[in-house]
Amino acid sequence: AGARIALDGVGAENAPGRALAAKLDEIKISRALVARARSDTRAHADMRSLVELARDYRLTSVAVGIEDRAARDVAVAVGCELAQGFFVSRPLVPDRLGPWRRWAAGVALTGSLTLTAFAGVGKAAGGGQQTPTLVKGVLATACSLDIPSVAAATGIELRCDRTDVADIYTEASVTPAVREALAQAVARDVAKLETDFGQTFARRPAVYAFATRNSFAFALQDIFGVRGPDAGLLAAANGGITLPRQGAIVINLQNVPNDKDYAIVRHELTHALVHETIGLNATLPAWFDEGLATLVERDGGATTGARSSAVALAVLIEGKTTLGDLEQQTEWAQRNATLDGHAYSVAAEAVRLLETRVSHDGLVRMLHAIGGGATFAAAYANEAGESIADFERSFPSRLAADQSEARITHSPKADGVLWTLSGFVPESTVSVTIDGAGYRREYEVRTDKYGMHQGSFGGTAAKGEYTLTASRAGTTATTTIRT
Ligand SMILES: [Zn+2]
Known part of the structure; x- marks a missing residue:
């Protein structure tokens, strides 16, 4: 659902009637007609009638085969809304046109365009009439035909980098170094996700990066049609x-300055x-x-x-939330704020335990089942052999059981290793021993209210293998670290 329906190869002889038009979102004017319209006044008039017909039926008109300036000029002259062809940019796939791409493509074609954002996702999904909502007035700015970098009515100047895997739009004030790092992150993560989930992105991701909260909020409203209060909160x-x-x-x-x-x-x-999916x-x-x-x-x-x-366990034990409280997408931001941002930790722990129960493959199968029409609850029950209500109810006790074991985890950092104790009694004294490579050190640390303590090691000691042990009153955790 949600796909836009286009009628391909439309010419004067096969223009859709009203009944067919009601089922469509757009008509694509045939390559042959576009080609003839450059020199043939009759074809030119036919093309103009098709654009007018599309407008009457509230369809989008797309000129196909815009391979040179002459063809583009024809499309502009007859008032075609969108163009497709190498001259205007890579081929635009109509059912994947978000408002921004539609807008960018329109600017590419006409240099000035009434900026509209489409509220629905087309007749196919909405069932009703598609209603274009005017968000902003006329864009007077011409722009590069190939890369839609527009000083828009919003005042936000964007540039576009087309990488192998994605389209990345960055605000002009974003430095080249950040832009480059972003492109690398996108390439890295698209590859990782496609491996992890065993599927490829059906559509190239479009990533838009804004330098400030202000321009981000502005863009959400003016480009993507997010309501003002929501844009501000986000x-x-x-x-x-x-x-x-x-x-x-x-x-x-x-x-995300530290990310x-x-x-x-x-x-x-x-x-x-x-x-x-x-x-x-x-x-x-x-x-x-x-x-x-x-x-x-x-x-x-x-x-x-x-x-x-x-953190998640503490939040749950203190009774500040349940998974049921975190069900509604529309309330997420608010709930997260009241939990001091810890809703993400609670949610991540829930999914981690859920994945332990159904396996990673099971989780991926759940997504596909939902894509096939199953509810989330049914998809879970099918994989887990228990209801999602059971899972939600028992989540705090399962997390507590999972966390009851004292442990030490560690991760590399620039000058050594960052280690973390967890599962100890909150606000208690724990003795720590680091032993190895002709080195031994023993000292006491104090756990925080989550029963954790963090330390680092390796800055000054010789490179080698060390055993890190933490103990208190019969509870011991140990790990091996290499520096
Ligand atoms: Zn998110």
Whole structure:
């Protein structure tokens, strides 16, 4: 669902009637007619009638085969809304045109265009009349024909980099170094996700990156049609957002200043792939959607994982939330705010335990089942052999059991190793021993309210293998680290 329906190869002789038009979203004017219209006044008039007919029927008109300036000029002269062909950019696939691409393509064609954002996803999904909503007035700015880099009515100047796997739009003020890093992150994460989920993106991801909260909020409203209050909230709180209907991932760089490897890209690409798999009209509990994206974003990072587990357990034990409270997508941002941002940890832990139960392959199968029309609850029950209600109810106790074991996790850092104790009694004293390579050190640390403590090792000691042991009153955890 959600696909736009186009009628291909339309000429004067096979223009659709009203009954057929009602089922369509757009008509593509045939390559042959476009070619003839450059020199033949009759063909030119036919093309203009088709554009007018499309307008009467509230269809989008697309001129096919715009391979040179003369063809483009014809398309502009007759008022065609979109063009397709090498001259205007790579081929635009109509059923994948988000408002922004539609807009960019329109600008590419006409140099000035009434900027419209389409509220629905077309007749195919909506069942009713498609209603273009005027968001902004006329764009007076001409732009490059090939790369839609437009000082738009919004005042946001964008440039586009087409990489092997994605289209990346960055605000002009984003530095080349950041742009490059972003492109690398997108390439890396598209590959990772396609491997992890055993499928390729059906459509090239479109990633938009904005330098400031302001331009991010502005862009969400003016380019993607997000309501003002929502755009403001998202700009304040989010590092990014995925808009499956618009086919867009939008990154708020000001909110991810320390995200040197752009893990946010992995998070958002996960949303994009998941929603592509389940389809635009399927819904997931917010905790599952966000938890899965957060887990993939974390990419197995042991330190982040240990902290997330401990934080989630504390939040649950204190009775601040249940999975049921984190069900609604529309309430997610609000709930997360009241949990001091810890909703992501709770959700990630829930998905981690869910995945333990059904296996990674089982989780992927669930997504495909939902794409095939199953509800989330049915898909889970089928894989897990228990109801999702059972899972949600027992989640705190399962997480507690999972966390009861004292452990030490570690992860590499620039000058050694970062280690993390977890599963110890909160606010207690634990003795730590580091032993190896002719080195031995023993000291005491204090756990925090989550029963955790973090330390680093390796800056000054000789390179080698060390055993790290933590113990308190009969509880011992140990690990081996290499520096
Ligand atoms: Zn998310």
